Amino acid sequence: MNEIAQGFWDAWWLILTFDPDLYEIIFLSLQVTVSAVVIASVIGLPMGAWLAVNRFKFRRYVIALLNALMGLPPVVVGLFVYMMLSRAGPFGSFGLLFSPSAMIIAQVIIITPLIASISHQTLRDLWAEYHDLLISMNATRGQRIKALIWDGRRALLTATLAGFGRAIGEVGAIIIVGGNIDHATRVLTTAIALETGKGNFAFAMGLGMVLITLAVVINLMIHSLGKTERASTW
């Protein structure tokens, strides 16, 4: 128990003294995750809206597949991205393996189906409500999607935050494609894995605490900026 308390203290000491190594890890974690969430949202939100407003032959199967992909095993995604980016792979010439870009690619693949699926479920209900009105106003398909995303933006925050939650805590894929290289691709989760492997449980626990604090603070910040859960702003 003393060891755990010491670990927490050490972790807080590193935070309070602005330890450059720790802050480098925190910033890289945020950089990778926020980039992945932004890219996945740009792809996933319109995809969810498109699926909500369009009817086509295999729609049910596409939605079922998208829902199934929410549970993509990160290790398999990591392996897939590794093979694609390794020298022998089709994108080997870009030299992206063991870089933050490779970690972002892996996270985008993991969280895009999650964001698309949750936004589809949210916007499907909104589309049921708006359907007659938007048809009556002769809105084009693009205008319908835009209106749904804009009017459903607060509910869509949930989809984005779910993606953020999954990405910030992800380790399986990014440790494979990033390699957990000190000062290059080490992020909070891979650092925790490393410290645990080295037997520094307390320090790993401290890093874990930082990770959880970060996730909670960012969620609260986004909720506050998005003015969700306030009746006056719907």
Add this chain to the structure above:
Amino acid sequence: MVIGPNGAGKTTLLRLMHGLQRCSGGEINWMVPQAQARQHQAYVFQSPIMMRRRVVDSIAFPLILRGASKAEARERALSCAGRFGLGELLQSWAPMLSGGEKQKLSLARALITKPEILFLDEPCANLDGSATREIEAILQLAQKEGTRIVMSSHDMGQVRRLADDVIFMLDGKVHERADAGSFFAAPSTSEARAFINGDIVE
């Protein structure tokens, strides 16, 4: 005015004419494709559909869909809102309005594009007398400004006040069609007479 008992097909007729529903038989002919015809029409639903936007943005929305700039659309929405008694509510969230205010917003949103034809599906069904009078005044003004109004209603008083022509529907069919004066003075079918008198129509 389209009148008739519940389930007579009033809403279906309006939706078919506006192209919100496909015909299972026959056709609706506006002499131009349905989507093109809809550009000159507007529709107000029985239960107002409120977008999750402020009142001013809701009124401006149809103009933005038609390519107006945001500033221009907002400016026109501001002047339109005043006419509909929504001037004080411009910054309110549309879904938070009262029933009467929602229906006035629906009308403002429908009339801002100056449609040639306005379809209204029992727009006053859930409103009190005062809100109903306000809506009727707006409709009479719109009619004077050249908008043709096709409206379904249950309220015989309203039909007498507003109707030029009456279509009486029963069992999904147009049962009787006449100008309002002759329809109320001498309905040609017993069902129409029963409906006017408030009796059960079978």
